Amino acid sequence: MKIKILICMGTSGLSAGAEKVERVLRDELERHGLTDRCEIVKTGDRGLFRDVLVDVISPARGRVTYEYIKPENVPLIVESHLLGGEPVEKLRAGEDYERFFSGQTRIVLANCGEIDPENIDDYMERGGYGALKRAFDMGPDRVIEEVRKSGLRGRGGAGFPTASKWEFCRNAGGEPKYVVCNADEGDPGAFMDRSILEGDPHSVIEGMIVAGYAAGADEGYVYCRAEYPLAIKRLKGAISQARAKGFLGRPVPGSGFSFDVSVKEGAGAFVCGEETALIASIEGHRGMPRARPPFPAQEGLWGKPTLINNVETLANISHIITKGAEWFSSTGTEGSRGTKVFALAGKVKNTGLVEVPMGTTIRGLIYGPGGGMADPDASFKGVQIGGPSGGCLPESLLDTPIDYESITRTGAIMGSGGMIVMDERTCMADMAKFFLDFTVTESCGKCVPCRVGLKRMLEVLERITEGRGREEHITFLRDMGAVVKSTALCGLGNTAPNPVLTTIKYFPEEYQAHVKDRVCPSLVCPELLEFEVIEENCVKCGKCFAACPAGAITWKKGEYAVIDKEKCVKCRACINACGFRAIK
Numbered sequence: 350m351k352i353k354i355l356i357c358m359g360t361s362g363l364s365a366g367a368e369k370v371e372r373v374l375r376d377e378l379e380r381h382g383l384t385d386r387c388e389i390v391k392t393g394d395r396g397l398f399r400d401v402l403v404d405v406i407s408p409a410r411g412r413v414t415y416e417y418i419k420p421e422n423v424p425l426i427v428e429s430h431l432l433g434g435e436p437v438e439k440l441r442a443g444e445d446y447e448r449f450f451s452g453q454t455r456i457v458l459a460n461c462g463e464i465d466p467e468n469i470d471d472y473m474e475r476g477g478y479g480a481l482k483r484a485f486d487m488g489p490d491r492v493i494e495e496v497r498k499s500g501l502r503g504r505g506g507a508g509f510p511t512a513s514k515w516e517f518c519r520n521a522g523g524e525p526k527y528v529v530c531n532a533d534e535g536d537p538g539a540f541m542d543r544s545i546l547e548g549d550p551h552s553v554i555e556g557m558i559v560a561g562y563a564a565g566a567d568e569g570y571v572y573c574r575a576e577y578p579l580a581i582k583r584l585k586g587a588i589s590q591a592r593a594k595g596f597l598g599r600p601v602p603g604s605g606f607s608f609d610v611s612v613k614e615g616a617g618a619f620v621c622g623e624e625t626a627l628i629a630s631i632e633g634h635r636g637m638p639r640a641r642p643p644f645p646a647q648e649g650l651w652g653k654p655t656l657i658n659n660v661e662t663l664a665n666i667s668h669i670i671t672k673g674a675e676w677f678s679s680t681g682t683e684g685s686r687g688t689k690v691f692a693l694a695g696k697v698k699n700t701g702l703v704e705v706p707m708g709t710t711i712r713g714l715i716y717g718p719g720g721g722m723a724d725p726d727a728s729f730k731g732v733q734i735g736g737p738s739g740g741c742l743p744e745s746l747l748d749t750p751i752d753y754e755s756i757t758r759t760g761a762i763m764g765s766g767g768m769i770v771m772d773e774r775t776c777m778a779d780m781a782k783f784f785l786d787f788t789v790t791e792s793c794g795k796c797v798p799c800r801v802g803l804k805r806m807l808e809v810l811e812r813i814t815e816g817r818g819r820e821e822h823i824t825f826l827r828d829m830g831a832v833v834k835s836t837a838l839c840g841l842g843n844t845a846p847n848p849v850l851t852t853i854k855y856f857p858e859e860y861q862a863h864v865k866d867r868v869c870p871s872l873v874c875p876e877l878l879e880f881e882v883i884e885e886n887c888v889k890c891g892k893c894f895a896a897c898p899a900g901a902i903t904w905k906k907g908e909y910a911v912i913d914k915e916k917c918v919k920c921r922a923c924i925n926a927c928g929f930r931a932i933k
Contacts, residue, residue, distance in 0.1 A: 350408050351386060351387060351388045352386060352387045352388070352405065352406065352407040352408075352431065353387075353388050353390060353404075353405075353406040353407075354374065354387055354388065354389050354390065354403065354404070354405055354406075355390045355392050355402075355403065355404040355406070355462070355463070356370060356371050356374070356389065356390070356391055356392065356401065356402075356403055357392055357393070357394050357395060357400055357401060357402040357403075357462055358371070358391045358392060358393070359392075359393040359394030359544060359547040359548055359579070360394065360540075360543065360547060360579050360580075361394045361398045361400050362394055362400045362401050362402065363579070364400075365400035365401050366400075366401060366419065366420065367400065367401045369420045370401045370403065370418055370419070370420050370423060371389065371391065372420075373420040373423040373424075374389065374403075374423050374427070375389065377423055377424055377427040378427065378431075381427060381428075381431075381432060383427070383431055383432075387431065390464070390465050390471070391465055391467070392461070392462045392463060392464060392465060392466070392548065393461050393462060393466050393544060393547040393548020393549065393583075394461065394462060394544050394547065394548060394702075395458070395461050395462025395463075395548070395702075396449075396450075396458060396461065396462070396544065396701045396702035396703065396704075397446060397449045397450070397699060397701040397702075398700065398701050399416040399417055399442070399446065400416075400417070400418075401417070401418045401419070402414065402415070402416055402418070402442075402462070403415045403418045403426070405426070405430055405431070405436075409434060410430075410434070410436060413430065413436045413441060414441065414442040414446060415437070415440045415441055415442065416440070416441075416442040416443075416446060417440075418440065422437075422440055425437055425440075426440065445698065445699055445720055448699070448717070448718065448720055449699045449701070449703075449718045449719075449720065450718070451718075452703075452705070452713075452714075452717035452718040453703060453704050453705055453718055454680060454688050454704060454705060454706050455688075455704050456665065456668050456677075456680075456687065456688050456704065457545060457552075457661055457664045457665060457688065457690055457704060458544075458545070458548075458549075458690060458702060458704045459549075459668075460472065460475060460548065460549040460552065461544060461545065461548030461549050461702075462548060463475075464548075464549070466547060466548050466549060466550055466551075466583050466587070467583060467586055467587075469551060469587065469590040469591065469594060472549070472551040472552075476667075476671060477551050477552070477555065477667070478551070478555055478591075478594075478596055478667075479667075479671055480555055480559055480666065480667035480668075480670035480671045481555065481558060481559065481562075481596065481601060481604075482603070483670050483671060484559045484562055484563070484670050485562070485601070485603065485604040485606065487670075489519065489562060489563045489564075489565065492559065492562065492563040492670065493512050493515050493516050493519065493563050494512070495669060495670060495673070495674050496511055496512040496515065496563075496666070496669060496674070497510070497512035497513075497674075498674035498675070498678065499512075499669045499674035499677040499678050499686060499687070500674075500677070500678045500681070500684075500685075500686030500687070501662065501665055501666075501669060501677065501686060501687060502685065502686075502753065503658060503659065503662050504659055504661035504662045504665075504689065504690075504765070504766070505531060505622075505658070505659035505661075505662065505765055506735070506762060506763060506764045506765055506840070507840070508685070508753035508763060511658065511662055514646055514656060514657075514658070515560060515563050515564050515656060517644070517646035517647065518564040518565070518566070518646040518654045518655070518656040519563065519564045519565050521646055521647045521648075521654035522654075523648075523652075523653050523654050524653070525566065525567060525568060525653055526564060526565050526566035526567070526653060526654045526655070526656070527566050527568055527569065527570065527649065527650045527653060527654070527655045527656070528557050528560050528561045528564065528566045528568070528569040528570075528608075528655075528656045528657075528658075529569065529570045529571075529572060529624075529627065529628070529631070529645075529649075529650065529655055529656065529657045529658075530553060530557055530569065530570070530571040530572065530657075530658065530659070530660060530663055531572055531622065531624065531627060531657055531658065531659045531660070532546060532571055532572060532573040532574070532577075532580070532659070532660050533572055533573070533574050533615050533621045533622045533627060534574065534577075534622070534660075534765065535574065535617075535618075535619035535621075535622050535791070536692075536736030536737060536764065536765055536767045537736070537737060537767070537787060538692055538694040538695075538736075538767050538769055539692045539736060539765055539766065539767040540692050540702070541660070541661060541690045541691075541692055541702060541765065541766050542573075542577075542580075542659070542660040542661070542765075543577050543580050544702055545660050545661065545664055545690075546573065546577065546580035546581075546583065546584050546660060547577075547579050547580045547583055549664065550580075550583050550584045550586075550587035551587050551590075551591065552663075552664045552667055553571070553584075553660055553663050553664055554584075554587055554588065554591055554596075554597070554610060555596075555666070555667045556658075556662075556663030556664055556665070556666035556667055557569045557571075557608075557610060557663055558596065558597070558601075558608050559666050559667070559670060560656055560658065560663065560666065561608045561656075562604075562606050562608070564654075564656045566608070566654075566656060567606075567607055567608050567609070568608070568609055568610075568611075569608065569609070569610040569611070570610070570611050570612070570613050570631055570650075571584060571610060571611070571612050571613065572613045572615055572621070572627050572630070572631060573612060573613070573614060573615065574614070574615040574616075574617055575614040575615060575616065575617060576617055581612060581614060584612055585612055588610050588612070591610075592609075597609050597610055613630070613631050615627075615630060615636075616630070616636070618630070618636045618791065618793070619737075619787075619788075619791035619841070620636055620637070620638065620791055620792065620793045620839070620841055621636040622765075622841075623638045623839045623840050623841055624645055624649075624657045625638045625639045625641065625645065625839070626638040626793065626839070627657070628645060628649055628650050628655065628657075631650060632650065632651060635793075636793065637793045637795045638793065638795065638838055638839035638841075639838075640838060645657055659765065661690055661765075661766075665677070665687060680706045680707070681706050681707035681708055681752070682707050682708040682750065682752045684752060684753065684754055685707035685708065685752035685753050685754070686707065687706075687707060688704050688705060688706050688707065689704070689705065689707055689751060689763070689766060690702060690703070690704045690766050691703045691704075691705070691714065691766045691767070691768045692766055692767050692768065693714070693715070693718070693719050693768050693770070694767070694768070694769050694770070695732075695733075695768075695769040695770035695771055696722060696723050696724065696727065696770050696771060696772040696774075696775075697715055697719040697720065697721070697722065697723055697770040698719060698720030698721055698722065698723050699718060699719050699720040700719075703718045703719070705717075705718070705751070707750075707751060707752050708750045708751065708752055709750070709751050710747065710748050710749060710750055710751065711732060711734070711742070711746070711747050711748070711749050711751060711768075712747035712748055714751065714768070715729075715732065715747070715768075715770055719770070722770070722772060723772075724772065727772040727773055727774065728772060728773050729744055729747070729770070729771075729772060730743070730744070730771050730772050730773050730775055730777075731743050731744070731771045731775065731777065731780075731855070731856070732747075732768060732769065732770050732771065733767070733768070733769040733771065733780065733784070733848065734756065734761045734762075734763075734764070734767070734768050735756070735761050735762040735763055735764030735767065735844075735847070736764040736765060736767040737784040737787045737788055737845075737848070738762065738764065738784075738788065738840075738841065738844035738845050738847055738848075739761045739762050739764050739767065739844075739847055739848065740759060740760045740761025740762070740847045740848060740850070740851035741761075741771075741777060741780060741781070741848055741851045741852045741855065741856070742759055742761055742851065742855065743855040743856065745855075746759055746855075751763075759851070760847060760850060760851045760854060761847060761851060762844055762847065773871065774871055774872070774873070775871055775873070776814070776859065776869050776870075776871040776873035776874055777852040777856040777859045777871075778810065778813055778814050778852065778859055778860055778863055778869075778874070779814055779869075779871075779873050779874055780848065780852065781810060781848045781849045781852045782807065782810040782811065782814055784848040785803065785806060785807045785810060785845065785846075785848060785849060786807055788803060788841065788845040789803045789804055789807050791841070792841065792842070792845075793841075795838060796836075796837055796838035796839075796842060798832060798833045798836045798837040798838075798842055799833065799837045799838065799839075799841065799842035799845065802829050802832060802833040802837075803833060803842070803845055803846070805829060806826055806829050806830065806833075806846065806849060809822045809825055809826055810826070810849065813860065813863050813864060814863065814869070814874045814876070814877075815874070815876040815877075816863070816867045816874075816876050816877045818860075818863055818864040819864060820864055820865070822864065823853060823857075823860050823864065826849050826850075826853060827850065827853060829846070830846030830849055830850045831846075831850075833845065833846050834846055834847075834850075858870075859871070863877065875919035875920075876919075878919055879914055879917075880912050880914070880917055880919065880923065880924075880932060880933070881912055881914075881932070881933060882909060882910050882911060882912060882931055882932055883930075883931050883932070883933055884909050884931075886929050886930055886931035887909050887910060887929065887931040888929055888931070889904075889906070889907055889908060889909060889910070890929075891904045891906065891910065892926045892927055892928070893910050893922075893923035893926050893927050893931075893932060894910055895926070896922040896923055896925070896926035897922055897923055898918070898920060898922060899916055899917065899918045899920070900916060901913045901914075901915075901916035901917040901918070902923060910931075912932075
């Protein structure tokens with residue numbers, strides 16, 4: 350039995366130098382005559398970004414994971430571990446790695462970091478494409494019923510029951526019918542779709558084929574943003590391999606059903622994540638949403654019935670069909686079955702992709718796989734859940750279960766699964782401004798509430814964070830946010846005010862401090878800050894003087910530094926340079 354060596358070569362791994370690690374490894378194996386005894390598997394990223402991650406799996410030692418591997422570490426691993434049988438302890442992944450994965454239930458991410466995504470045989474060895482045969486044996490109606498019994502809801506944000514959408518499309522009049530995979534992942538800090546397409550593209554293709562069979566469609570499109578070149582490359586390669594095996598492009602053996610898939614590269618517009626704008630983009634038009642009804646399941650791509658699911662939803666399908674609805678529904682809550690993948694980012698110790706059962710609390714995710722706060726001396730302040738259209742939730746809501754209804758009741762949304770952790774050094778008014786600036790920029794401008802309302806809200810937030818706010822501005826933000834939510838044309842506009850409304854609701858004291866006292870309690874908003882040197886802490890080292898880009902600090906050897914407040918541009922370079930907390 351060969352020793353298997355896994356190298357994470359998704360976008361994260363490649364950016365950390367995985368290709369060079371692989372080249373050095375092959376050279377070392379050849380130099381020591383180990384080529385025939387070892388098999389190198391180039392995998393996708395597995396979620397915890399401590400690249401380059403390398404696993405050595407041998408009959409004698411089992412699995413040993415190494416993290417942060419550089420090319421210069423490879424000879425030591427080969428000589429000590431592969432030749433000598435002794436793992437290199439100083440390079441092994443530690444407790445944080447184990448904690449990150451031990452708290453997860455991986456269904457969608459089960460193959461990511463475990464198989465070669467460019468080799469269909471690897472996928473098939475783990476049961477891949479087995480769901481197709483079972484689906485054909487069941488028939489379309491039983492497939493839909495199995496998905497219904499599983500309780501699977503759309504993972505793109507709204508949580509609409511997946512089986513109902515499939516049934517609507519199947520029962521709609523008109524031919525041909527289409528299946529569209531929405532891989533237009535545009536949330537800041539979100540990378541779930543990218544990692545699945547890079548690490549396990551065949552799971553999405555198989556899910557699309559089953560969906561097409563159940564809905565009566567024979568053609569599919571994956572709408573993937575062009576900013577994901579590796580995901581697109583591996584997806585196109587997987588489609589070609591699936592065609593060669595007979596799963597795409599002609600009737601699947603024993604089924605009489607044929608289905609094919611094409612890739613449409615998006616142009617990077619956030620609004621094209623909204624399904625009607627996505628349809629317009631595939632058709633060659635500007636990506637702008639349209640009023641509903643009619644819904645895409647009745648009248649979608651080129652006016653024909655169209656089933657649209659996102660990447661994570663489709664990646665669940667093969668597991669449900671193969672293992673059964675009862676198996677899937679045994680995980681999660683009564684109203685939210687299965688697992689959810691989150692992109693955990695911000696001021697948390699372990700950042701990356703986390704897949705946990707629905708019903709896990711926010712606290713359980715952040716302090717479980719997330720490992721708690723990145724800075725142990727900093728206290729938790731809030732978490733932005735649901736992407737730029739989500740909401741900022743305070744510490745008092747940390748025990749909120751992660752399910753569609755519970756999250757919605759807080760004023761946030763599940764969204765596609767972005768989760769940004771913030772500590773005490775985050776200004777919530779500034780955070781709301783950041784997300785609103787994003788949605789204003791990404792708004793298509795078609796409807797007045799979004800085009801005008803969001804812009805006015807952003808202008809008011811800018812005044813507040815610049816120390817020009819008034820008490821009535823807070824009332825205006827609440828009122829305008831409610832108007833935009835209830836009147837905007839599409840989901841982007843309907844949810845865009847959420848960061849503003851939730852920060853006002855849960856962190857009112859911060860807005861009052863900005864408006865009444867003209868101070869930023871978190872010391873973030875530059876216009877509300879003044880910088881000065883604390884002489885009793887200053888060691889007269891001159892580091893702040895050297896770091897200041899504006900020439901606002903005067904200093905001579907043996908003397909205290911002095912900040913000229915007229916010249917100071919409030920860039921914080923001096924604070925970052927000073928290791929003695931001598932500047933406040």
